Amino acid sequence: xxxxxxxxxxxxxxxxxxxxxxxxxxxxxxxxxxxxxxxxxxxxxxxxxxxxxxxxxxxxxxxxxxxxxxxxxxxxxxxxxxxxxxxxxxxxxxxxxxxxxxxxxxxxxxxxxxxxxxxxxxxxxxxxxxxxxxxxxxxxxxxxxxxxxxxxxxxxxxxxxxxxxxxxxxxxxxxxxxxxxxxxxxxxxxxxxxxxxxxxxxxxxxxxxxxxxxxxxxxxxxxxxxxxxxxxxxxxxxxxxxxxxxxxxxxxxxxxxxxxxxxxxxxxxxxxxxxxxxxxxxxxxxxxxxxxxxxxxxxxxxxxxxxxxxxxxxxxxxxxxxxxxxxxxxxxxxxxxxxxxxxxxxxxxxxxxxxxxxxxxxxxxxxxxxxxxxxxxxxxxxxxxxxxxxxxxxxxxxxxxxxxxxxxxxxxxxxxxxxxxxxxxxxxxxxxxxxxxxxxxxxxxxxxxxxxxxxxxxxxxxxxxxxxxxxxxxxxxxxxxxxxxxxxxxxxxxxxxxxxxxxxxxxxxxxxxxxxxxxxxxxxxxxxxxxxxxxxxxxxxxxxxxxxxxxxxxxxxxxxxxxxxxxxxxxxxxxxxxxxxxxxxxxxxxxxxxxxxxxxxxxxxxxxxxxxxxxxxxxxxxxxxxxxxxxxxxxxxxxxxxxxxxxxxxxxxxxxxxxxxxxxxxxxxxxxxxxxxxxxxxxxxxxxxxxxxxxxxxxxxxxxxxxxxxxxxxxxxxxxxxxxxxxxxxxxxxxxxxxxxxxxxxxxxxxxxxxxxxxxxxxxxxxxxxxxxxxxxxxxxxxxxxxxxxxxxxxxxxxxxxxxxxxxxxxxxxxxxxxxxxxxxxxxxxxxxxxxxxxxxxxxxxxxxxxxxxxxxxxxxxxxxxxxxxxxxxxxxxxxxxxxxxxxxx
Numbered sequence: 001x002x003x004x005x006x007x008x009x010x011x012x013x014x015x016x017x018x019x020x021x022x023x024x025x026x027x028x029x030x031x032x033x034x035x036x037x038x039x040x041x042x043x044x045x046x047x048x049x050x051x052x053x054x055x056x057x058x059x060x061x062x063x064x065x066x067x068x069x070x071x072x073x074x075x076x077x078x079x080x081x082x083x084x085x086x087x088x089x090x091x092x093x094x095x096x097x098x099x100x101x102x103x104x105x106x107x108x109x110x111x112x113x114x115x116x117x118x119x120x121x122x123x124x125x126x127x128x129x130x131x132x133x134x135x136x137x138x139x140x141x142x143x144x145x146x147x148x149x150x151x152x153x154x155x156x157x158x159x160x161x162x163x164x165x166x167x168x169x170x171x172x173x174x175x176x177x178x179x180x181x182x183x184x185x186x187x188x189x190x191x192x193x194x195x196x197x198x199x200x201x202x203x204x205x206x207x208x209x210x211x212x213x214x215x216x217x218x219x220x221x222x223x224x225x226x227x228x229x230x231x232x233x234x235x236x237x238x239x240x241x242x243x244x245x246x247x248x249x250x251x252x253x254x255x256x257x258x259x260x261x262x263x264x265x266x267x268x269x270x271x272x273x274x275x276x277x278x279x280x281x282x283x284x285x286x287x288x289x290x291x292x293x294x295x296x297x298x299x300x301x302x303x304x305x306x307x308x309x310x311x312x313x314x315x316x317x318x319x320x321x322x323x324x325x326x327x328x329x330x331x332x333x334x335x336x337x338x339x340x341x342x343x344x345x346x347x348x349x350x351x352x353x354x355x356x357x358x359x360x361x362x363x364x365x366x367x368x369x370x371x372x373x374x375x376x377x378x379x380x381x382x383x384x385x386x387x388x389x390x391x392x393x394x395x396x397x398x399x400x401x402x403x404x405x406x407x408x409x410x411x412x413x414x415x416x417x418x419x420x421x422x423x424x425x426x427x428x429x430x431x432x433x434x435x436x437x438x439x440x441x442x443x444x445x446x447x448x449x450x451x452x453x454x455x456x457x458x459x460x461x462x463x464x465x466x467x468x469x470x471x472x473x474x475x476x477x478x479x480x481x482x483x484x485x486x487x488x489x490x491x492x493x494x495x496x497x498x499x500x501x502x503x504x505x506x507x508x509x510x511x512x513x514x515x516x517x518x519x520x521x522x523x524x525x526x527x528x529x530x531x532x533x534x535x536x537x538x539x540x541x542x543x544x545x546x547x548x549x550x551x552x553x554x555x556x557x558x559x560x561x562x563x564x565x566x567x568x569x570x571x572x573x574x575x576x577x578x579x580x581x582x583x584x585x586x587x588x589x590x591x592x593x594x595x596x597x598x599x600x601x602x603x604x605x606x607x608x609x610x611x612x613x614x615x616x617x618x619x620x621x622x623x624x625x626x627x628x629x630x631x632x633x634x635x636x637x638x639x640x641x642x643x644x645x646x647x648x649x650x651x652x653x654x655x656x657x658x659x660x661x662x663x664x665x666x667x668x669x670x671x672x673x674x675x676x677x678x679x680x681x682x683x684x685x686x687x688x689x690x691x692x693x694x695x696x697x698x699x700x701x702x703x704x705x706x707x708x709x710x711x712x713x714x715x716x717x718x719x720x721x722x723x724x725x726x727x728x729x730x731x732x733x734x735x736x737x738x739x740x741x742x743x744x745x746x747x748x749x750x751x752x753x754x755x756x757x758x759x760x761x762x763x764x765x766x767x768x769x770x771x772x773x774x775x776x777x778x779x780x781x782x783x784x785x786x787x788x789x790x791x792x793x794x795x796x797x798x799x800x801x802x803x804x805x806x807x808x809x810x811x812x813x814x815x816x817x818x819x820x821x822x823x824x825x826x827x828x829x830x831x832x833x834x835x836x837x838x839x840x841x842x843x844x845x846x847x848x849x850x851x852x853x854x855x856x857x858x859x860x861x862x863x864x865x866x867x868x869x870x871x872x873x874x875x876x877x878x879x880x881x882x883x884x885x886x887x888x889x890x
Contacts, residue, residue, distance in 0.1 A: 046481065046482055049478060049481065049482050050451060050482035053451075053453050053475075053478055053479060053482060054451055054452065054453065057426070057452055057453050057454040057490075058086070058430065058452075060454050060456050060457060061423055061426045061427045061430065061452075061454060062352055062423075062427070063086060063427065063430055064085070064086030065086075065352055066351055066352065066427065066430075066431065066436075067082075067083050067084075067085075067086045067087070067088045068083060068084055068086070069314060069351070069355065070083040070088060070307070070310045070311065070314055071083040071084045073113075073309070073310035073311075073313035073314050073317070074306055074307070074309075074310045075113075075114065075115050075116045075117045075306055075309070075310075076116045076117070076302065076303060076306045078299065078303050078306075079116075079303055079306040079307055079310060082303075083307075083310070088307065088434055089307070089434065090430070090433040090434050091433045091434070091435065091448075093448075094325055094448040097325065097432060097433050097434075097435060097448055098325060099145065099435075100308075100311075100434060100435020101322060101323070101432075101435045102145040103145040103146055103149065103304075103305075103308040103311075103435060104308055104311040104312050104315065104322070104435050104436065104437060105145070105312075105322055106144070106145040106146045106308070107146060107308045107309045107311065107312030108312040108315060108316070108437075110309075110312070113309055113312070113313055114305065114306070114309040116302060116305070116306050116309075145308075146305055146308060149301050149304050149305050149308075150301050150302075150305065153294075153297065153298050153301050154291070154294040154297075154298065155298070156291055156294060156295070156298075159287060159288065159291060162284070162287070163284060165177065165178070166178040166280060166284060167284075174277050174280055174281070178277075178280045179276060179279075179280055181276050182273065182276045182277065182280065185269055185272050185273050185276060186273060188269055189266065189269040189270065189273060192262060192265045192266055192269060193266060195262055196225055196259060196262040196263065196266060197218065197225070199256070199258055199259055199262065200218045200225055200226070200227055200256070200259060201216065201218060203227050203237070203256050203258075203259075204216035204217055204218050204227045204228070206236070207227060207228075207229050207233070207236050207237070210233070210236050211233070212229045212230055212233035212236045213228055213229060213230060213251075219253065221243040221244040221253045222243050222244065223267065223270075224243060224255055224263045224266075224267070225255070225259060225262075225263055225266070226243050226244075226253045226254055226255045226256075226259075227253070227254060227255075227256065228251050228252070228253055228254075229251070229252050229254055230250060230251060230252070231245075231249060231250055231251065231252050234252050234254060237254045237256055238257075239256075239257035240254035240255055240256050240257060241254060241255045241257075241260070242254050243255055308435070311434075311435055311436050311437070314436065314437070315436070315437035317358060318351060318354060318358060318437075318439045319439065320436070320437030320438055320439050320440075321437055321438060321440055321441065321442070321443065321444060322437050322443075323428075323431075323432045323437070323438050323440075323443075323444045323445070323446055324443055324444065324445045324446075325432070325445075325446065325447065325448050326342050326343070326445050326446060326447040326448075340402065340403065341400055341401060341402055341403065341445065342401055342402065342403045342404075342405070342445075342447055342520075343399050343400070343401040343425075343445065343446050343447065343520075344399075344400060344401075344444065344445040345398065345399040345400075345428065345438070345440050345444040345445070345446065346396075346398055346440060346441045346442045346444070347396035347397070347398065347440055347441040347442075348396060348397060348398075348399065348424060348428060348438060348439060348440035348441075348444065349394050349395075349396050349397075349424075349439045349440070350394050350420060350423070350424045350427070351427065351431070351439055353394040353420075354394060354439055394420075394556070395417070395555070395556040395557065396440075396441075397417075397421055397424065397556070397557060397558050398557075398558060398560075399421075399424075399425055399558070400560045401520070401541065401560075402541065404538065404539060405520070405539060405540070405541045406514070406515040406516070406518065406519075406520060406521065406539040406540070407511050407514055407515050407520075407521045407522075407523070407533070407539060407540050407541070408520070408521070408522045408523070408540075408541045408542075408543055409511070409523055409524075409525060409530050409531055409533065409534075409540065409541070409542050409543070410422065410522065410523070410524045410525070410542075410543045410544070410545065410558070411524070411525055411526065411528070411530075411531055411542070411543075411544050411545075411563055412544050412545030412546075413545065417545050417556035417557075417558075418492075418524040418545055419456065419492050419524060420556075421545070421556075421558055422456075422490050422492065422522050422524060423454075423456070423490075425488075425490070425522060426452055426454055426488065426490050428440075428444070428446060429446060429449050429452050429488055430452055432446055432448070433448065433449070447519060447520070448486070449486060449487055449488040449519060449520075450484060450486040450487060451482065451483065451484065451486070451487040451488070452487070452488045452490070453479045453482070453483060453487060453488070453489055453490070454489075454490040454491075454492075455472060455475045455476055455479060455490070455491045455492065455494075456490065456491075456492040457492070469496075469497035469498045472496075472497065476491070476510065480510075480513065480514075480517070483514075483517055483518050484517075484518070484519075485517065485518060485519055486519050487518045487519055488518070488519060488520050488521075488522075489514060489518050489520070489521040489522070490521075490522050490523075491521065491522070491523040491524070492523075492524050493524055493525065493526070494507045494510065494511075494523045494524070494525055494530075495507030495510075495525070495527065496525075496526070500527070503527065504527045504529045504530065507523075507525065507527060507530055508529070508530060508533065511523065511530065511533060511540070512533075515537065515539045515540070528563070531563040541560070541561070542560075542561060542562060542563050543558050543559065543560050543561070543562065544558070544559045544562040544563055545557070545558060545559075546558070546559050546609075562608075632814075635814050635816055636814060639814060639815060665702055665703070665705075668702045669699055669702055672695050672698045672699055672702070673695070675695070676691055676692070676694075676695040679691050721764070721767065721768070721769055722745065722764070723741045723744075723745065723751055723764065723767050723769075724741065724744070725741055725742065725743065725744050726740065726741065726742075727740070727741050728740055728741075728770060729741060729753070729767040729768060729769060729770070730767065730768040730769075730770065731753055731755070731760075731762050731766060731767055731768075732762075732766040732767070732768065734753075734755055734760070734762070736768075737755055738755075738770075739753040739754060739755040740753060740754050740755075741753055742754050742759065745764050749763060749764050749765070750762060750763050750764065751763075751764055751767065753767075813847045813884075817840075817844065817845060817846055817847055818846075818847040818848075818849065819832060819833060819836040819846065819847070819848055819849070820849045821833065821848065821849060821850050821851075821857050821861065822849060822850065822851040822853075822857070822883075824857070826856060826857070826860050829850075829857055829860060829861070830860060830864060833848060833861060833864050834864065834868070836848075837864075837868055837870055837871065837887070837889060838870070840870075840889045841889075842889070842890065843889070843890070844889045845886060845887065845888055845889065846886070846887045846889060847884055847885075847886055847887075848861050848865075848874075848884065848885045848886075848887060849883060849884050850883060850884070850885065851883045852883050858877070858883075858885075861885055862874075862876070862885070865885065865887050869890075870889050870890050871887050871888065871889060871890070872888050872889070872890045873887075873888050874886060874887040874888065
């Protein structure tokens with residue numbers, strides 16, 4: 001055993017009796033039905049009754065199935081057996097449950113899962129042998145909850161060293177060094193066996209050479225070494241003893257007379273060796289028996305660490321979070337300062353229903369030893385790419401119960417999720433007691449319950465002559481007898497199965513009794529009168545399962561503080577019942593409940609549902625817009641980080657292009673000069689002037705063709721130039737880009753200009769007029785620009801109205817949403833544009849640069865955008881966006 005060396009512990013004797021052994025013994029028994037003669041009036045009888053009801057509740061909540069999930073994550077046979085049979089230990093107090101949760105959190109923080117697969121359960125054969133393997137842990141404060149488990153263990157290092165000195169556990173054999181006598185006996189036996197084998201090989205070789213066998217044969221019969229010989233040639237072994245005959249009788253197995261003494265010596269030495277080995281094992285067994293208690297205690301502690309590691313792996317698998325135990329309340333205020341909710345759980349999912357949407361357990365078993373999933377420092381939430389996040393099935397529910405609430409009444413339609421939600425609460429409370437993480441969000445907060453008792457399902461019994469109603473009453477009677485002020489009571493369809501008026505009266509009386517006796521009682525019902533108890537006593541709380549009146553389907557969400565409707569009449573109407581039947585039923589409902597305004601409640605409920613839907617839609621749109629903005633920000637950020645290299649590449653490309661144009665112009669001019677020289681040789685003197693003018697004209701055309709066409713900024717003093725609304729100006733602050741004035745200059749000497757889809761404020765001094773314009777621009781030009789600006793604004797308003805239903809996010813041009821078709825042929829441009837449209841995601845924009853030129857590419861672009869099924873609309877080029885069309889992709 002190397003555990004104490006690994007952890008740095010001192011071998012000490014554990015304090016008897018072992019605490020963990022008592023814990024496992026108390027949880028290992030199976031549920032047993034109480035006999036009719038059980039007396040629960042005595043403390044022992046009440047304890048037995050409470051234990052029986054608790055075990056039945058665990059079966060009802062399917063706790064054994066949750067335990068079975070842990071089986072795939074245990075690494076010892078002991079842990080696997082206990083988990084498979086539903087005997088995972090529960091904390092018997094809040095402190096024990098906190099300790100189990102701390103152990104789970106420490107195991108989650110380990111860099112890799114623990115592996116105890118080579119540790120065997122030797123509790124039943126401790127008088128024969130014991131084996132153990134070490135586990136590797138880092139001695140660190142973060143892992144202290146795990147280290148504390150083994151802190152007081154006696155690792156029996158001297159016994160382990162003695163066993164390792166005497167026995168090779170890998171090959172299960174006693175070593176020669178175990179005793180001096182054994183070493184001598186084995187040495188003598190080895191020499192004797194070498195002499196015996198040498199002798200028999202010589203004899204068998206002679207037999208083979210004499211034709212007595214097809215090949216030399218040395219074997220053992222009746223624990224004695226011998227040779228094989230044909231029955232007809234046994235005379236080749238004179239004086240030999242026949243030990244055995246083959247089944248066909250053709251071969252005799254004979255012991256030569258020369259080998260008799262050596263065989264006798266082998267038998268004596270073999271017996272002596274067995275006697276000595278037995279003596280060694282008996283000595284080790286007696287020493288092991290002295291430490292029987294310590295060995296079993298150590299196995300229990302290793303099992304406890306194994307369970308902690310299994311709970312951590314289970315938490316990773318379901319992306320669980322560590323729950324927090326609610327503190328005790330003193331005078332209405334919790335000791336931790338949180339006085340709002342006693343149960344505060346966000347987005348919890350039923351662990352058994354969640355299993356179908358998570359990775360299969362057999363796959364986890366195969367990859368568990370290879371996985372390494374550390375968690376963030378100080379955070380008990382599991383973050384890992386190896387384990388998928390939980391899906392929307394089952395539907396996550398929120399459990400919000402205020403402090404001081406003792407009874408929660410959940411109403412709503414059938415199959416709406418009332419029972420499943422109640423079971424989820426009960427199962428979560430059991431998992432918290434067992435130190436398991438919960439499949440929820442944020443930091444779930446729950447109290448610790450000493451007993452979790454449930455009355456769910458049909459308790460009809462022909463043996464005991466109990467109807468369904470009688471079975472419920474019998475079980476409720478037992479629950480009320482053993483429940484305490486720390487208990488959680490779960491009752492499904494309370495008071496059902498009898499006359500409604502009596503059922504309501506009995507149910508209300510039971511709930512009034514429970515409000516002063518238990519920590520919390522959660523009941524489901526179809527009785528609307530039970531929801532009225534909240535109006536008279538603030539210890540009652542209502543909850544309803546949400547139901548969509550549009551689809552007539554449940555949404556499986558809990559609306560806390562609301563009262564649910566059964567919606568039986570609406571469902572019957574949707575199925576196709578006769579209109580008169582529905583109307584007559586509505587009349588009866590009005591007579592049975594005259595004090596309630598059903599129409600008002602229905603309208604109020606419908607308006608609340610609509611408001612909730614509207615807010616959820618706005619939240620989703622805001623989340624989508626935020627995601628688009630972040631994507632655009634990251635895109636621009638990536639481009640900004642690479643601006644220097646892109647600028648250098650662009651300069652190199654432009655320099656190369658300019659050099660190419662320069663070479664082309666130079667080549668053309670040289671061609672004109674050569675043509676002039678050739679013509680001059682054949683022409684006369686009177687043609688010289690004509691040829692010279694022709695050449696000069698051709699050279700001038702070449703120079704004009706390669707002249708730059710960039711705008712030349714007309715330098716005008718700032719104060720002398722006053723931009724007008726709708727006028728296009730060059731803005732120095734935008735890199736001398738062309739922008740449109742959308743707001744006249746103010747007192748701060750600034751104007752508002754629009755560049756593409758962006759509006760920025762610039763100083764008047766940084767603006768310049770276009771070439772050919774001056775400060776006294778003609779009224780007709782200004783009027784024309786104003787009209788053009790108005791048309792642009794109307795067009796933008798129309799586009800804005802069209803975007804109300806579909807959000808395309810910020811329309812900003814980047815390299816990733818732009819396709820440049822300039823310089824391409826029509827076929828090539830069509831191919832590139834179709835590829836670009838097909839590669840864009842939903843609700844995105846595409847900037848198509850087709851240039852001015854002859855207009856062929858522009859017409860081709862418009863034709864493709866008009867016919868393409870993924871293009872919802874597109875903006876043609878405008879005075880602020882020459883040569884570029886913006887397409888909106890569906």
